[in-house]
Amino acid sequence: MSKKQYYFDYAATTPLDPKVFSAMLPYFKEEFGNPSNLYGLGRNAGRAIEGATKTITEILGCRLDEFIYTGSATEADNLAILGVARSQRASFGTQGSPLKNFAPKGDPLRPLAPRIIMSQIEHKGILAVCDVLEKEGFGIVRLPVLKNGLVDLNELKKELNDRTILVSITMADSETGTIQPIFEIAKIIKEFCRENAHLGKFPVFHTDASQSAGYLDINVDKLGVDMMTISAHKIYGPKGIGGLYVRKGTKINPIIYGGGQQGRLRSGTENTPGIVGFAKSLELNSKNKKSEIVRIKKMRDALEKGIFKSIPKVVLNGHPTNRLPNFLNISILDVEGEAMLLYLDELGIMVSTGSACNSQNLEPSYILAALGNSYEHIHGSLRFTLGKKNTMQDIKYVLKHLSNVVKKLRSISSLDLSLNQKKWQNKIKKM
Amino acid sequence: MAKQNKKDVVNKYTGDSWAYTKEVKEHFFKPKNLLLEDPKKAKYDAEGIVGSPACGDVMRVWLKIDKKNDRIKQFKWRTFGCASAIASTSMLSVMVTEPARRGGEKGMKIDKALKIKPQDIMKRLGGLPDRKIHCSVLGDKALRAALNDWFKKTKQFSRIVVDGKQILDPNTKTTEADIEEAVLEGATTLLAVQKRTKVGIGYPQCLPKVEELIRFYREKYFGKE
Numbered sequence: 001m002s003k004k005q006y007y008f009d010y011a012a013t014t015p016l017d018p019k020v021f022s023a024m025l026p027y028f029k030e031e032f033g034n035p036s037n038l039y040g041l042g043r044n045a046g047r048a049i050e051g052a053t054k055t056i057t058e059i060l061g062c063r064l065d066e067f068i069y070t071g072s073a074t075e076a077d078n079l080a081i082l083g084v085a086r087s088q089r090a091s092f093g094t095q096g097s098p099l100k101n102f103a104p105k106g107d108p109l110r111p112l113a114p115r116i117i118m119s120q121i122e123h124k125g126i127l128a129v130c131d132v133l134e135k136e137g138f139g140i141v142r143l144p145v146l147k148n149g150l151v152d153l154n155e156l157k158k159e160l161n162d163r164t165i166l167v168s169i170t171m172a173d174s175e176t177g178t179i180q181p182i183f184e185i186a187k188i189i190k191e192f193c194r195e196n197a198h199l200g201k202f203p204v205f206h207t208d209a210s211q212s213a214g215y216l217d218i219n220v221d222k223l224g225v226d227m228m229t230i231s232a233h234k235i236y237g238p239k240g241i242g243g244l245y246v247r248k249g250t251k252i253n254p255i256i257y258g259g260g261q262q263g264r265l266r267s268g269t270e271n272t273p274g275i276v277g278f279a280k281s282l283e284l285n286s287k288n289k290k291s292e293i294v295r296i297k298k299m300r301d302a303l304e305k306g307i308f309k310s311i312p313k314v315v316l317n318g319h320p321t322n323r324l325p326n327f328l329n330i331s332i333l334d335v336e337g338e339a340m341l342l343y344l345d346e347l348g349i350m351v352s353t354g355s356a357c358n359s360q361n362l363e364p365s366y367i368l369a370a371l372g373n374s375y376e377h378i379h380g381s382l383r384f385t386l387g388k389k390n391t392m393q394d395i396k397y398v399l400k401h402l403s404n405v406v407k408k409l410r411s412i413s414s415l416d417l418s419l420n421q422k423k424w425q426n427k428i429k430k431m
Numbered sequence: 432m433a434k435q436n437k438k439d440v441v442n443k444y445t446g447d448s449w450a451y452t453k454e455v456k457e458h459f460f461k462p463k464n465l466l467l468e469d470p471k472k473a474k475y476d477a478e479g480i481v482g483s484p485a486c487g488d489v490m491r492v493w494l495k496i497d498k499k500n501d502r503i504k505q506f507k508w509r510t511f512g513c514a515s516a517i518a519s520t521s522m523l524s525v526m527v528t529e530p531a532r533r534g535g536e537k538g539m540k541i542d543k544a545l546k547i548k549p550q551d552i553m554k555r556l557g558g559l560p561d562r563k564i565h566c567s568v569l570g571d572k573a574l575r576a577a578l579n580d581w582f583k584k585t586k587q588f589s590r591i592v593v594d595g596k597q598i599l600d601p602n603t604k605t606t607e608a609d610i611e612e613a614v615l616e617g618a619t620t621l622l623a624v625q626k627r628t629k630v631g632i633g634y635p636q637c638l639p640k641v642e643e644l645i646r647f648y649r650e651k652y653f654g655k656e
Contacts, residue, residue: 336487338513342451342459356487357513357563364487375632376484411467412517414491414509415484 006349006394010234010326010387011174011211016277017236017388023280024238027273035270036261045272052279059286060228060245061219068244068265069275073210073231075255076244077125077168079266080206080227081116083252084166085133088114115139115164119151119180120370121173123208125229127366139163147372149178149318153188160192164203171228172212175354175367175383176318177327179216182207186224201226204250210234210242214285215293215324226250230282232274236388237281241274296386297325299395303384304328306399311406317368317381326386329354329368331377334416335409340382343405349398354381376415451514452557458518463525466493466507475507477584479577481569483602485633488512490520490573496581502538503527508573515563516570519552523570526555541578545592547571564627572604599637599644605630607644614648621645 027048033041035049050064057067070076116133118126120142134140141159145151151169160167167189172179189205206227209218214235220228226247233239246252246265258267307330308314317329332340337353344351352358354365356379364378384398451459475493482489488511495505506524510517526547527539552570553559575592582590599605605628618624621642625631631638 334511336511336513336516339459339517342514346460355513357516374485375487379484379487412462412465412509413511414480414489415511 003348006347006397007389008349008351008384008386008394008398011177011383011385012352013233013239014236014387015389016238017281017284019284020237020277020280024273024277027276031272033272035272036259045270048272049270049275052275055279055283056243059218059282061221062245063248065263066246066248068246068262069270069278070242070244070266071240071271072125073123073208073229073234073242074125076229076231076242077123077208078129079244079252079255080229080246081126081129081133081166081168082255083265084204084206084227084250085114085116085138086253086255087251088165113137113139113163115141115159115161116166116168117141117143117156117159117164117203118168119143119145119170121145121149121151121175121367122168122170123174123210126168126170126208143169145370148320148322149173149176149371150322151180151185153181153184156185157188160189160203162196162199166202166204166206168206168208170211171207171209171216172324172327173318173367174211175365175381176329176371177211177324177385178319179212179322179324180207182223182225190224201249201251212324213282215289215326220245220247227252232278232281235281235285238274238277241271241278243278292388293325296390299390299392300325300328300384300386302392303386303395303398304330306395307402310399310403315377317371317373328384328386329381331368331373331381332406333377333380334413335406336379336413337381339409340380340405343409344402347401347405349401352383352385354383355379451518451560454522454555454557455515455518455559458521458525458556459514462517462521464505464507464521464528466509470507475505477577477581479573479575479580481573481576481604482512483633484511486603486629488516488569490516490569492520492573492577494577494581496541497538498585500536500538501541502536503541503544504538506574513563515556515559518556519559519570520573522555523547523552523574526552527574541581541590544574545578547574562626569603576604599641600630600634602633603629610641610644611648614645615652619645619649619653 027045031041031044031048033045035042035045053064053067057064060067068079070079116130116138118130118140130140143151143155143159156167167185169180169182169185171182186205189203193199193201204226205224207223207225208229209216210229210231211234213230218228218230227250228245229242231242252265254265254267256267261267261270311332313333315331315333317331318327336357337355338357341351341353341358354368356364364375365381368378368381470493476496477494479492480490490510490512491508493507494503496502497504506527508520508524510520527544528537530537531539549564549571553564579591582588599607599610609628610624610630613624613627618627621638624641624645630641
């Protein structure tokens with residue numbers, strides 16, 4: 001006996017589309033060949049990958065050799081950041097390199113280290129790699145975001161300098177789905193490159209489009225990006241396959257070494273079924289994109305409106321309009337996210353929260369924190385992300401139950417955040 | 432329905448489990464001894480509060496006390512926090528008010544209640560995920576805060592428990608003893624201690640002192656580096 005599931009966590013992952021599964025199936029079974037091999041089975045696998053790459057690169061509007069398959073979006077992010085950083089390390093200190101004044105950590109010349117600019121709301125696959133590079137001596141700039149979730153472009157302009165090798169800004173973050181003005185950012189960077197022609201092709205501009213690929217235009221020339229991460233399992237494709245678009249001529253080193261597959265940029269036998277599934281999911285997505293966006297946005301807006309109408313003391317997180325159509329992130333004051341999540345789970349409703357209590361390291365969501373929210377605000381955050389299987393019926397079900405859950409947990413709660421902060425501090429002091 | 436395992440998802444690197452026990456769920460979904468509305472003044476004999484909204488856990492406790500027998504007759508509460516915070520306060524309220532044995536007198540002796548440790552609450556809950564232990568740490572502190580309130584009101588000043596130690600962070604009511612315990616359990620850096628106790632997150636003024644204590648206990652128990 002299984003109860004009906006109300007899945008609202010499509011930003012975490014999506015179910016595999018049956019059509020994608022059918023497309024993949026032969027490459028698990030009879031067409032199991034290694035694409036590096038010359039005999040028939042190998043050639044079949046090779047042809048399948050070629051076809052898949054053609055489909056994907058047509059959608060991205062790029063050349064066949066500009067797309068690298070990886071094991072995940074995280075790996076693609078790592079390849080983008082580490083790959084470009086390492087390609088530059090070799091030229092540190094050499095004459096004529098813009099980076100010749102590179103200095104190791106602790107050196108008074110450190111401000112001259114090569115610089116990577118990213119935002120504070122990047123995916124962990126970028127944040128963590130940049131932390132490592134910082135220890136290795138790179139200068140890392142973490143751009144602040146405005147209260148509405150948009151990256152501060154004035155700050156970006158200020159931070160660009162002749163040591164900047166890379167800029168990485170997410171297309172839409174994974175908590176609020178706020179859409180960044182990628183085209184504008186690309187323009188700022190291109191302008192900078194024009195004025196500093198002696199730097200060659202630096203800085204390189206990377207964007208992580210894993211959350212947004214299903215809903216936004218991902219034509220790389222229209223966007224003006226040099227590198228772009230996408231992922232299959234966010235668009236009804238299989239897990240374990242992601243990819244990185246790398247513009248021809250970008251200086252980048254591999255991070256995985258071996259047999260030299262994929263133009264030496266990513267060694268390892270290609271994941272044929274994964275690649276075929278990736279292409280199929282992207283193809284299906286681009287076919288149905290327009291109508292699906294309209295359908296999902298209508299449901300999301302109904303959910304949003306309904307919640308604000310039925311529950312007092314709710315705050316919207318992220319940009320009110322400039323947001324992926326399937327994202328709704330709210331903070332419900334005086335209740336804690338994990339507690340809500342578990343009560344909703346009992347009702348078959350699956351959502352996520354940025355509350356510290358729900359994370360492995362007890363840290364509240366760094367993305368919601370970067371938006372300038374207080375911790376007590378973040379602890380009460382809930383993220384609904386909609387997708388293919390949701391219906392208006394589901395929205396009605398959530399609206400019917402959420403206000404009761406909140407009512408119940410508020411009755412348990414010892415908090416009333418309309419209390420002003422001072423009053424609260426005094427209360428604590430008195431005890 | 433599928434059989435429910437006691438621990439259904441275990442992290443193979445940390446041995447930590449995501450899932451809550453049946454007891455935790457019972458107290459989380461059906462909390463006992465809740466006080467749904469702020470009481471009128473003097474309806475209860477004592478009140479205690481601990482935690483901070485920024486940390487994600489705030490517990491308020493109200494007690495009714497049988498002065499003659501020195502017993503806690505009622506333990507009412509409200510908690511802002513996650514499942515384990517709610518369940519552990521609920522469990523504590525049961526532990527403090529139930530009879531010690533079958534047919535015995537209801538309500539725990541104050542002296543016994545003062546000795547309740549977080550570990551005692553966790554045991555009754557059938558355990559908590561490691562990262563969640565700090566939540567129940569707060570339950571016993573809220574109880575002690577309320578009992579101190581009672582001692583003040585009844586002028587039993589000698590009974591006021593300062594835990595023998597100084598409170599470092601008034602928000603989380605973290606004491607020197609908590610720091611010592613955290614270090615003993617292997618949290619030897621400020622970050623690790625904060626993950627356990629949340630000390631100083633809402634009250635950074637105390638951090639220099641906390642760091643000094645961590646150094647002191649680290650050297651005491653693990654020797655100099």
